[in-house]
Amino acid sequence: MSTDRLAGETPPGQEAAPGTAEAQTPDDTTAPGDAAAPGDDAMVNERAEAEAPGAGAGAPASGAEAETPGSGAEAGAPAAGAESGASDSGSESGAAADGSEAEIPAPGADTDAPLTDSEAGAPAAGSESDATARGAEPEAPAAGAEGKAPAPGAPKESPASGAAKATADALAAAVRAVESGERSAASFFNDAPRPAKPAAPAAQPAKAAPQSGPAGPAPEVARQRTAQETGGPARPGVPDGGATAPAAAPPATGPAAAPRPAVPAAPGVEGVRQVLAAGGAPETLAEQAAEVLGERAAEALREDPWLLLGVPGVRPEQADGFARALLGAACGPGDERRAQALVGWLLEQAALAGHSALEAAALRAALAQRAVPDPDDALQSAIADGAVLVFQEAIEEPGRARPATGDDEEEEQPVRILLGLDRFAMAEESVADGLARLLNTFEAAAEPLQDTASAEAGDDTTAEAEQPVAGDGTAADESAAAAPGTDAPTDDAPAPRPVRPSAAAWEAAAAAAPSPSAAELIRAAAHSGLVAHTGAEAARAEPAALIAAARSLGLRAFGATHAENGRRRLAAHLTECAPDTAATGSADPATAAVTVSGLLSGREGPGRDADGALALDLLVVLDAPQLDLETAALLVESLTDGTRLVLSGDPGVLWSAGPGRLFADLLAARFCPQVASRTPDFGPIGELVSGIGIGELSQVEAPGKEVVIVPVRDAGEAVHRTVQLVADSVPRALGVPADHTQVITVGHGGAAGTRALNAALKERLNPGPGRFGGFDPGDRVAYAPAPGRTVPGTVTGADAAGLHLDCDGSAVVVPREQVGAGAVRHGWALTAHQAAGTRWPAAVVVLPGDAVGGLTRAWVYTAFSRGERHLSVVQGADQVLARAVAEVPVKERTTRLRSLLQQSVQSVQSAEEPSAAG
Numbered sequence: 001m002s003t004d005r006l007a008g009e010t011p012p013g014q015e016a017a018p019g020t021a022e023a024q025t026p027d028d029t030t031a032p033g034d035a036a037a038p039g040d041d042a043m044v045n046e047r048a049e050a051e052a053p054g055a056g057a058g059a060p061a062s063g064a065e066a067e068t069p070g071s072g073a074e075a076g077a078p079a080a081g082a083e084s085g086a087s088d089s090g091s092e093s094g095a096a097a098d099g100s101e102a103e104i105p106a107p108g109a110d111t112d113a114p115l116t117d118s119e120a121g122a123p124a125a126g127s128e129s130d131a132t133a134r135g136a137e138p139e140a141p142a143a144g145a146e147g148k149a150p151a152p153g154a155p156k157e158s159p160a161s162g163a164a165k166a167t168a169d170a171l172a173a174a175v176r177a178v179e180s181g182e183r184s185a186a187s188f189f190n191d192a193p194r195p196a197k198p199a200a201p202a203a204q205p206a207k208a209a210p211q212s213g214p215a216g217p218a219p220e221v222a223r224q225r226t227a228q229e230t231g232g233p234a235r236p237g238v239p240d241g242g243a244t245a246p247a248a249a250p251p252a253t254g255p256a257a258a259p260r261p262a263v264p265a266a267p268g269v270e271g272v273r274q275v276l277a278a279g280g281a282p283e284t285l286a287e288q289a290a291e292v293l294g295e296r297a298a299e300a301l302r303e304d305p306w307l308l309l310g311v312p313g314v315r316p317e318q319a320d321g322f323a324r325a326l327l328g329a330a331c332g333p334g335d336e337r338r339a340q341a342l343v344g345w346l347l348e349q350a351a352l353a354g355h356s357a358l359e360a361a362a363l364r365a366a367l368a369q370r371a372v373p374d375p376d377d378a379l380q381s382a383i384a385d386g387a388v389l390v391f392q393e394a395i396e397e398p399g400r401a402r403p404a405t406g407d408d409e410e411e412e413q414p415v416r417i418l419l420g421l422d423r424f425a426m427a428e429e430s431v432a433d434g435l436a437r438l439l440n441t442f443e444a445a446a447e448p449l450q451d452t453a454s455a456e457a458g459d460d461t462t463a464e465a466e467q468p469v470a471g472d473g474t475a476a477d478e479s480a481a482a483a484p485g486t487d488a489p490t491d492d493a494p495a496p497r498p499v500r501p502s503a504a505a506w507e508a509a510a511a512a513a514p515s516p517s518a519a520e521l522i523r524a525a526a527h528s529g530l531v532a533h534t535g536a537e538a539a540r541a542e543p544a545a546l547i548a549a550a551r552s553l554g555l556r557a558f559g560a561t562h563a564e565n566g567r568r569r570l571a572a573h574l575t576e577c578a579p580d581t582a583a584t585g586s587a588d589p590a591t592a593a594v595t596v597s598g599l600l601s602g603r604e605g606p607g608r609d610a611d612g613a614l615a616l617d618l619l620v621v622l623d624a625p626q627l628d629l630e631t632a633a634l635l636v637e638s639l640t641d642g643t644r645l646v647l648s649g650d651p652g653v654l655w656s657a658g659p660g661r662l663f664a665d666l667l668a669a670r671f672c673p674q675v676a677s678r679t680p681d682f683g684p685i686g687e688l689v690s691g692i693g694i695g696e697l698s699q700v701e702a703p704g705k706e707v708v709i710v711p712v713r714d715a716g717e718a719v720h721r722t723v724q725l726v727a728d729s730v731p732r733a734l735g736v737p738a739d740h741t742q743v744i745t746v747g748h749g750g751a752a753g754t755r756a757l758n759a760a761l762k763e764r765l766n767p768g769p770g771r772f773g774g775f776d777p778g779d780r781v782a783y784a785p786a787p788g789r790t791v792p793g794t795v796t797g798a799d800a801a802g803l804h805l806d807c808d809g810s811a812v813v814v815p816r817e818q819v820g821a822g823a824v825r826h827g828w829a830l831t832a833h834q835a836a837g838t839r840w841p842a843a844v845v846v847l848p849g850d851a852v853g854g855l856t857r858a859w860v861y862t863a864f865s866r867g868e869r870h871l872s873v874v875q876g877a878d879q880v881l882a883r884a885v886a887e888v889p890v891k892e893r894t895t896r897l898r899s900l901l902q903q904s905v906q907s908v909q910s911a912e913e914p915s916a917a918g
Contacts, residue, residue, distance in 0.1 A: 271298030306341035339378035354893040357420030427629040432900035434636030441641035442529025501553040509549035518545035533648035535677025544573030555617040562623035562837035613640035624649035628658025669901035715751030742840040743829035752848035758826035772798035782827035843867030855884035
């Protein structure tokens with residue numbers, strides 16, 4: 001590793017770095033009393049900051065950042081498309097650096113400590129967020145829907161809603177009793193539940209839209225608790241984590257404004273504009289509010305102003321101002337409508353940070369921090385309305401012996417109580433059920449009978465493995481399905497069965513594999529419907545070998561990657577595995593490489609069969625750590641019974657931008673066979689990254705300047721040296737042009753975030769007025785077609801249809817509305833989450849001193865591994881970098897998938913024990 005300057009590099013001296021003056025003022029330094037754009041202290045999320053339409057970077061047509069004055073009682077909500085100013089670390093959880101959204105404590109943190117709003121503590125990174133939180137959905141459900149709040153104007157109580165409320169009270173009391181150690185979890189299933197302690201009466205304003213839910217969700221919660229009951233010793237008392245008394249004074253600092261006179265709302269979006277104007281909120285939110293709240297949005301907002309929290313980007317303090325303007329003296333921090341909206345909003349913010357659920361104590365503490373007088377009552381109401389689901393999860397204690405099955409007194413295992421939104425709960429359960437289905441419905445290859453009288457059986461089987469294969473992965477000779485070692489269709493069968501290669505055919509393919517690890521992967525896929533494969537960049541050749549082998553056996557095999565760049569790399573490996581396709585007349589093997597988004601949308605891959613399932617026999621998903629819960633659920637549900645699924649990825653990289661940690665949970669649960677690659681990454685960069693993966697940051701020999709460390713004193717110098725490296729030093733010394741070099745930094749805001757770096761790089765590499773919504777032809781951009789996806793591209797022009805981009809050779813037109821909502825950003829500099837799944841010939845990683853709070857081992861591992869030939873590290877973090885690599889592996893996420901998978905395994909084992917005993 002070299003700290004020398006590259007050839008031709010000059011010291012900064014007194015030269016001012018382009019864009020530094022603007023960069024010296026972080027975007028998130030708004031004082032608590034100042035007007036703020038929406039989400040100025042919002043929880044940072046790499047998914048929303050990079051991909052979510054409606055977030056960020058170019059809301060105004062001019063490219064300037066929008067700010068909406070919001071001080072005073074009628075400050076209302078933010079302007080549409082305005083940018084968030086919280087620190088954005090770009091960490092593996094997608095969350096902000098320490099302190100940027102403290103109402104969601106990290107799992108395992110001391111929840112007794114009161115949570116602080118980000119306005120009370122400066123973010124560590126001093127950077128911004130473009131995150132736009134998807135709000136809760138408290139609007140009236142469609143007819144027949146369960147678990148949602150009734151439409152405004154519904155009757156206050158009914159027999160069903162009263163029963164649901166009573167059940168929810170009992171559940172909340174049970175949660176508190178288990179957490180405090182007062183009672184064991186099992187006692188609530190053996191004895192009648194104790195009634196909940198009545199909450200102290202609080203002055204509630206008259207509500208036009210009381211929220212009482214149907215009785216359906218409560219029995220469902222009880223059913224899930226019963227299914228998860230386990231034995232073990234009683235758990236010692238756990239800190240409550242959040243007293244019912246508020247931790248801070250109510251947000252209102254002055255007398256409540258007089259309510260605006262009610263006027264009949266006009267229908268549609270125009271009616272929403274009238275209500276927003278009456279509450280002092282920007283009318284530009286009307287279309288978003290109408291989309292989120294439905295056709296009765298105007299009426300719903302007038303009856304429950306806190307429903308505005310469901311609009312992405314709106315903060316609680318802004319919704320409070322909107323409510324004060326509409327309700328006047330009837331508005332208060334104890335309003336039940338406010339509490340219900342906050343519960344959903346907090347869980348949505350947790351999802352942006354990667355959590356699929358939150359512990360009950362953490363959620364109560366966050367509600368108390370938001371001045372909710374009775375957090376327990378708020379949770380009871382949310383459970384009764386079905387807006388929140390309750391789960392009980394066993395806590396594994398290392399070194400604790402399992403109780404003997406014959407003990408007279410059954411001890412209870414410690415548990416934790418989790419609360420989550422239904423859609424994430426459904427996604428996790430769908431993934432767990434789908435993975436179990438693939439395992440249970442898989443039919444292993446039949447072993448040929450070893451008959452000594454028939455010595456020709458093996459020859460026939462071997463000949464089957466050598467049959468020519470058509471380009472689509474099916475056997476070229478239709479008689480191949482009837483060859484020895486396969487299941488041939490019968491005359492009376494309604495349709496031919498899929499090709500099923502024999503065990504001998506799979507073994508022959510494994511013997512021809514290019515590496516021992518590839519052979520091990522092929523054997524594992526031959527005998528299991530679900531396989532997990534781990535390895536770094538060089539190990540990507542092993543899934544390619546599996547796909548090529550499967551296609552040679554007549555199977556419809558495909559590989560899916562997270563990004564187009566990864567798809568091209570997989571296609572290159574597939575071509576190497578099948579170099580003779582041109583001579584044999586087979587189709588290009590590269591067609592078996594697709595992206596996950598292209599596969600699910602039908603733009604790429606084999607398409608779907610008559611039943612709507614993907615028409616394939618084996619699917620290998622590379623970059624599996626980038627799969628979020630909802631995408632994974634859609635993917636698994638698209639696979640028919642008996643399909644082989646291989647999830648492959650590098651466990652050291654950042655997790656998905658969306659909620660969940662699917663790959664890590666799958667590995668931790670040991671749910672399926674796992675194959676760990678033994679193929680190392682070579683070269684100085686591979687050596688450096690491999691050491692980071694095990695917690696060691698060491699110097700490496702780089703005779704060809706493959707790795708260069710550039711120390712800097714401050715953020716301004718970091719910007720200057722970064723521009724110098726990209727524009728001059730790397731092209732001159734290594735021959736890598738500027739458009740093939742990618743800058744990666746910790747967050748979007750701050751003095752050395754993506755905004756400051758992109759402004760400086762544009763001024764140097766492609767200066768222009770930004771006449772197309774802040775962009776000029778030739779600008780490098782990052783386009784976010786959907787949350788969690790970043791597509792690099794280059795601006796080619798613009799017209800009435802929108803902004804024209806060249807994305808990896810494909811022409812893309814981004815509508816004006818999406819450009820204004822922030823779906824396109826300048827892309828010379830990206831965050832590590834945006835860069836995940838893609839590699840460039842050269843990478844420049846910027847580590848300013850004010851962003852050290854967002855550093856983790858996973859972040860450093862991901863950023864440093866993006867360069868193929870060269871890595872420059874602009875180092876301003878000093879010793880914090882080494883400590884992060886050694887001591888902070890990841891930012892943990894609270895999920896349920898691991899326990900769901902483990903329960904599935906235990907259920908199968910329990911079902912097999914009686915049959916084995918018989």
